[in-house]
Amino acid sequence: MKLSRRHDARTSRGIVVTFLGTRGEIDVRSRCHQRHSSLLVQCDSARVMIDCGTDWLGRLEAVLPTAIVLTHAHPDHAAGLAEGAPCPVYATKGTWDLIDRFPIEDRRTLPLNKSLPIDGLLFKVVPVEHSVRAPAVGFRVSMKRRSLFYVPDVAAFRNAAGVLAGIDVYIGDGATIRRSMVRKRGRARIGHASIVDQLVWCRKVGIPRAIFTHCGSPIVRANVRTINATLQQLGRDYSVEARFACDGDRLFLADGRQARWTRERA
Numbered sequence: 001m002k003l004s005r006r007h008d009a010r011t012s013r014g015i016v017v018t019f020l021g022t023r024g025e026i027d028v029r030s031r032c033h034q035r036h037s038s039l040l041v042q043c044d045s046a047r048v049m050i051d052c053g054t055d056w057l058g059r060l061e062a063v064l065p066t067a068i069v070l071t072h073a074h075p076d077h078a079a080g081l082a083e084g085a086p087c088p089v090y091a092t093k094g095t096w097d098l099i100d101r102f103p104i105e106d107r108r109t110l111p112l113n114k115s116l117p118i119d120g121l122l123f124k125v126v127p128v129e130h131s132v133r134a135p136a137v138g139f140r141v142s143m144k145r146r147s148l149f150y151v152p153d154v155a156a157f158r159n160a161a162g163v164l165a166g167i168d169v170y171i172g173d174g175a176t177i178r179r180s181m182v183r184k185r186g187r188a189r190i191g192h193a194s195i196v197d198q199l200v201w202c203r204k205v206g207i208p209r210a211i212f213t214h215c216g217s218p219i220v221r222a223n224v225r226t227i228n229a230t231l232q233q234l235g236r237d238y239s240v241e242a243r244f245a246c247d248g249d250r251l252f253l254a255d256g257r258q259a260r261w262t263r264e265r266a
């Protein structure tokens with residue numbers, strides 16, 4: 001079968017991911033980690049923004065999202081919507097219950113453990129353990145045969161192997177490298193899994209690449225090159241190509257190609 005040039009061009013464009021922000025819920029910031037973690041996923045004309053924390057209040061005009069999707073209701077993920085949104089907003093019922101007061105006009109409810117198309121991208125909504133008060137989800141985002149998993153805040157998965165199988169890139173919680181920040185509330189686990197724990201999950205299912213966002217204070221305060229060298233070495237120990245994201249970093253995922261990473265600023 002001969003593919004038209006137009007089809008070819010569209011296929012090769014694939015998914016473009018921009019790290020709009022990479023900072024966790026902390027007071028410190030740096031040039032590399034200025035704003036609360038948020039991801040812009042682009043595909044054809046879609047511009048889907050995942051999470052919109054306090055740092056994004058009044059800044060949505062520059063992002064021009066066609067949809068905003070929320071992982072959970074903590075302020076570093078949702079409080080940027082306190083004055084409303086210029087597009088449809090997708091969140092789980094548990095998140096809507098907590099941000100009900102926000103003047104958002106077009107509210108859409110995300111079904112748990114199901115997939116739904118958002119502007120041409122397929123989002124699978126995966127509940128994760130992170131907070132009892134603000135229930136969180138991660139997203140498996142797919143387009144054609146490429147997929148990524150975005151989970152900026154995670155203490156644990158109930159079924160990591162099943163959920164993460166077949167992912168091209170894991171984008172995870174960069175709060176802490178080695179020291180676990182997971183605590184127990186009854187039977188629930190809350191807080192943040194270490195990067196080491198997340199690399200173990202990636203290795204188990206053979207995910208080749210992991211990028212960490214939602215960076216914690218020791219990471220934001222560190223020299224960018226030094227801390228990335230530490231993470232790259234750690235990744236090699238687990239057979240995963242690993243790195244921290246900086247605000248503005250981009251990742252390109254296209255069919256039939258290796259994922260490509262650039263530092264060009266958004």
Ligand SMILES: [Zn+2]
Nearest residue numbers: 025074076153
């Ligand atoms: Zn957070």
Ligand SMILES: [Zn+2]
Nearest residue numbers: 072074130153
């Ligand atoms: Zn959180």
